[in-house]
Amino acid sequence: MLGAGDGLITNVSLVLGVAGASANASTVRLAGTAGLLAGAFSMAAGELVSVRAQQELAERELQVERQELAEEPEAERRELAAMYRARGVPAGDAETVARILSANDRVALDTHARLELGIDPDAPGAAEKASVLSFLSFGVGAVLPLFPWFFAHGTTAVISSVVIGAIAALLLGAVIGLLGGRSVTRTALRQLAVAIVAAGITYGVGSLLGVSTK
Ligand SMILES: [Zn+2]
Structure with a gap:
């Protein structure tokens, strides 16, 4: 769940950051796919090493x-x-x-x-499984905001990414709250707020850089 949240926020930010520089859809797709793979491999490697x-x-x-x-x-x-x-x-x-x-x-x-x-000697040595799971969960989160760019471009794709990103952030936050036995509304809104702040900043930076490179 947390891995999916990381993937979502990373790629909502990345996709909107590149889109903010008013790049064309293929550039956004390339950046988003690279971000997905880089993040998922990094999460998987980190998990493998730490476990x-x-x-x-x-x-x-x-x-x-x-x-x-x-x-x-x-x-x-x-x-x-x-x-x-x-x-x-x-x-x-x-x-x-x-x-x-x-x-x-x-x-x-x-x-x-x-x-x-404080060790459980019977605990299975599941480093590989944990690694694959974190790769997949990051990937699932990261693919959501990227998805519209395979079918649309420009403002339509930007708005689709924002809407999908917001809905996914709310749902993920709610599930995290549910699993942690905390207030579902609060964790959902917090996840949404984090996504908005991160995406807003990268979109702004992307716009500035996009203008300066033109
Ligand atoms: Zn002893």
Whole structure:
């Protein structure tokens, strides 16, 4: 959802910025398509790198914990009991739980990972999937304001881009609000306001540059 919002705002701005320089439809199409691809690839690459980095960090922390459990099981068991006490479990019960969970190596590592490191060791390594998803969501957002330029040009295309961009921004904002359990009206209007400001600025800059290059 957020990726689609990024794509939408990026390309509403880009398309209207180039259109503001009163370029012809084919130039707008070229710029918009380049913006779509550049943005989508950049999002996908960023996602791949950051998810990979998180996974490697988690794997390294797990390795350290695995070693500590192997070398000092008694200290790790006391540490586990202390973590349960800190969460409000009575001392006797905390000891019992820690003893039971420490009896099995896999369960012990899993418990230490979740409680101590805040890592879910079973989380799937989905870097590629996250990467493809962010490529697609940016692309979907970016294609919307570009779409009219394949069928129209000039003022008609500009107005179509603005209308499609505004409707898409409102809908996306509403969905983001709905998913986040926040005020749907407020997130919808905020998304629209961001799109208007971004597109307005680039349209203005495009107009100025368009005049200066003529
Ligand atoms: Zn530990």
